[in-house]
Amino acid sequence: MGDDKRLRDAAEKLALILAQGGMQKTTARVMTCLLFSQQETLTAADLCTELQISSGAVSGAVKQLAPSGLLERVPAPGSRRDHYRFPDGAWATLMSQQNQLLATMGEVADQGLAAAGDPSTPAGQRMAEMRDFYSFMLRELPPLIERWRTDFTAKQANQETHQAD
Amino acid sequence: MGDDKRLRDAAEKLALILAQGGMQKTTARVMTCLLFSQQETLTAADLCTELQISSGAVSGAVKQLAPSGLLERVPAPGSRRDHYRFPDGAWATLMSQQNQLLATMGEVADQGLAAAGDPSTPAGQRMAEMRDFYSFMLRELPPLIERWRTDFTAKQANQETHQAD
DNA sequence: CAGAGTATTCACAGATCTCTGAAACTTCTG
DNA sequence: CAGAAGTTTCAGAGATCTGTGAATACTCTG
Known part of the structure; x- marks a missing residue:
């Protein structure tokens, strides 16, 4: 995602809107990061470096997003890390x-x-x-x-x- | 509104739901107080005593609700106080x-x-x-x-x- | 137009929320 | 089964939010 500044800007912009609507700021940022990423999936570590937040914060955001269907864990063959994705639909x-x-x-x-x-x-x-x-x-x-x-x-x-x- | 405990309970219950959905707690309480009141309109003083909050808090809530159309000021003939109401529609x-x-x-x-x-x-x-x-x-x-x-x-x-x- | 009755603003105290960083826990791999 | 890789939990620091209470600003009335 670091590849295009405009995408990153759009992501942060939307995160801000969602945050004003009541969503947790970090949660919103994690969600929009997945949404606007050019990669199919991101790992927790990706999110940490991309958003400059701790692994604990990522874990918390995932715990909020997953049950709402705004994030899904993707089986990651050959990788020990969890992979996350913004689900279709x-x-x-x-x-x-x-x-x-x-x-x-x-x-x-x-x-x-x-x-x-x-x-x-x-x-x-x-x-x-x-x-x-x-x-x-x-x-x-x-x-x-x-x-x-x-x-x-x-x-x-x-x-x-x-x-x- | 103090006339029926069930109405008051319903009001507070809804306020809680709205608060969880992102609305300010006091703002939500003011809104539901108007909504569930058996009176046609309430004054700021009514809201203060009913909800046990300060006049400043009422003022703040009104400032949030009015522009969203969730509260309207009602011309109060013969009363210098502002009268508030939950609008139709x-x-x-x-x-x-x-x-x-x-x-x-x-x-x-x-x-x-x-x-x-x-x-x-x-x-x-x-x-x-x-x-x-x-x-x-x-x-x-x-x-x-x-x-x-x-x-x-x-x-x-x-x-x-x-x-x- | 003076003054009483209200509404609004604002600084600050208190409560709440949220992230960090480290420790504990899980789960793979060699 | 020991250890590495990764995730989750948690206490506490820091930031943010929110209501109070008093001062300020309005706005009618007599």
Whole structure:
């Protein structure tokens, strides 16, 4: 990745954006480093030298990213080191996980509605709107993501076909 | 709001969820306090006593929430105090603002694609997928939100009609 | 236009978070 | 199975963030 300054800049820029959105700064940097790297995979040592951070920091970032599907360990034949990669379809995975949040918001709204008692009270009305909104989103978003997955896979298959011609 | 423990609990619970998602803890508490309140509006003093925080903290939270459309000042006839409210349609507004983020992600991907040069390189492929995903979402999400707005407004109008019968 | 009632700002104390560096632990290899 | 290579854990230092409380700035009212 050290091979192109523009890529590195873009990586750090995105890391900053993600950090402002709540992601840990180092975690974000590790993620964008993998995302913008011209190598297929990076090792922990690569990340240390590239980002100037300790191995402990890398370990921590990996522990956060892996369960979210934003980083995957790649079997590394012939190397004792772990190899990491930004997975295909990670963005879709990420957005799918937001659905969990949508569901939670809906549940909270339900509980609030029950607690408010009468839906015509101020709190009751707010809860009703909240519940309506989140159940709507929870119904509509997953199919949308699924559609992207399908479309994108098809698009890729097409490209490969044309390439082979 | 002090009138129902369940509402208060739900409020604090949601605040906690939002805080874990990156929102400032006090800001989240102010927001959920307004959301779950049985009063139409709350004053800064109300928030202070309800949440046991200083006026400075309230001021700070308001400054964060208002520009995001998660809190609005309500003209308070006959009262010198500011009155605050959780606005109608705030959730939709909030999600619409996410679109700005989607756009930014797309732009970063574009820049990355340009920097990667060849779209067949590892970085190039990742960028291409990223761009595809975010431009897809940016195309599909706003109409979806708009649809909810329309549906919900219609639904409310309906209810009022039936109520009036 | 003076003054009371509010809102906002700000320096600082306290809490929280996060990375480092080293030690402990794992897992391969010879 | 001993030792090398690599990863994870952890205590503690340092940085960052955040709320308080008091001072400041507004803004109505009489």
